[in-house]
Amino acid sequence: MRKYFGTDGIRGKVGQSPITAEFMLKLGWAAGRILARGGNVLIGKDTRISGYLFESALQAGLSAAGVDVRLLGPMPTPAIAYLTRALHARAGIVISASHNPYYDNGIKFFSAKGTKLPDEVEKAIEAELEKPMETVDSAELGKAERTLDAGGRYIEFCKNTVSVDDISLEGIKIVVDCAHGAGYRVAPSVFQELGARVIPIAVQPNGLNINDGCGSTHPEMLQREVLQRGADIGIALDGDGDRVILVDARGEVLDGDQLLYIIAKIRYTREALRGSVVGTVMSNLGLEQALSRIGLSLERTAVGDRYVLEKMKSGGWVLGGESSGHLLCLDRTTTGDGIVSALQVLAAMVKSGEPLHVLKQDMQKYPQKMVNVPLKNKLDNTLKASLSSIPIIKAGIESAEIALAGKGRVLLRPSGTEALVRVMVEGEDANQVEMLAQQIANEVATALK
DSSP: OOOOOOOTTTEETTTTTTSSSHHHHHHHHHHHHHOOSSSSEEEOOSSOEEEEEEEEHHHHHHHHHTOOEEEEEEEHHHHHHHHHTTTOOOOEEOOOOSSSSSTTTEEEETTTTTBBHHHHHHHHHHHHTTSSSOOOOOOGOEEEEEEETHHHHHHHHHHSSSSSTTTTTTEEEEEOOTTTTTTTTHHHHHHHHTTTTTEEOOOOOOOTTTTTSOOOTTTTTHHHHHHHOOOOOEEEEEETTEEEEETTSOOOEEHHHHHHHHHHHHHHSSOOSEEEEEETTTTTTHHHHHHHHHOOEEEOSSSHHHHHHHHHHOOOOOEEETTOOOOOEEEOOOOOOOOHHHHHHHHHHHTTTOOOHHTTTTTTOEEEEEEEOSSSOOOOHHHHHHGGSSSSHHHHHHHHHHTTSSSSSEEEESSSSSSSEEEEEEEOOOOHHHHHHHHHHHHHHHHHH
């Protein structure tokens, strides 16, 4: 078990352990000793106000370990992954809490190859954190410099993930919601430079408004803007730019499952994509059925892009993602990238000549209901593993599965970070799905009270 690292780095509320200046200083030192002693590390961040504090602390810790630092400023998480490779850094560090509010923050690491760190490396950093911090001799201290062309490099990279000779966005009107986050400068430029008419919104970060009523977790503002402006498509990123949600010209939201299907279908018909697409246990049953109709299978993993990526690599597959809009196109880049994913969907529109609302029609989403059951205490690992075997819960699940008649799913997911159990039911009838989800949730609450 890791003490600090979760499935997506280290994250928490600013000022509460471990998201403190003291910890970040020590983390920079420990990471420098494990990843890059004598080398250099990139640091990027999103726009939340605490980024200044933690950037300085990490920089000081890295310098104490003898590591040179290149500061990139506000940049999307996937930009750090790309630039770590492009600039031949030993590692990349992102200061961000992704789609969380401004009062949270966190740290993500990328290897020299632009990939997330293996478990054993994270464990090695944690082991180093337990040692007394020692500063190298003054002559060996790391230096720091700002990399001023980082944004331009990343913009060109994004553009080159589609064939710019074959695809022009000329005449396409796009509203781009940047969530007042890390993509507020680069995202509009990518689409503009490919010829689109871009209307940027949520591009005035003040350190406190990241993800606040905007971005991929709050697409309502984007829906209004698309309809009012008569746009062809709306693109919503999250605070660190690794997720994307789209809105079609009718103002309807497309989630990650729908986007993954559109990308897979155009790749299947034009690029001979074969094998499997990777989703999670939460991926909609409609995605699985739509993929099956075009000759592709859906492989499911636990929730979390880390697990999706592991499954993709083990199977040699290039497309995967989550309903949240965290999509992976491994033949284009090494990590989830909201801008790159949006470009793949735009390429599908251009190549097919079809608007977004037509492209999504081949996939019919099943109604899905999630109910969170709060508990007094977190479940231990033994109870998590045996949860579905508790008689009252087991009977409730079996009853629901009979009612769904093989045309739906029931899923129980104990939270790894909170004292709650998530109950998900999916089926053809929305009213039935809601009733069954609440029924099972009541049974879980009774069993665990």
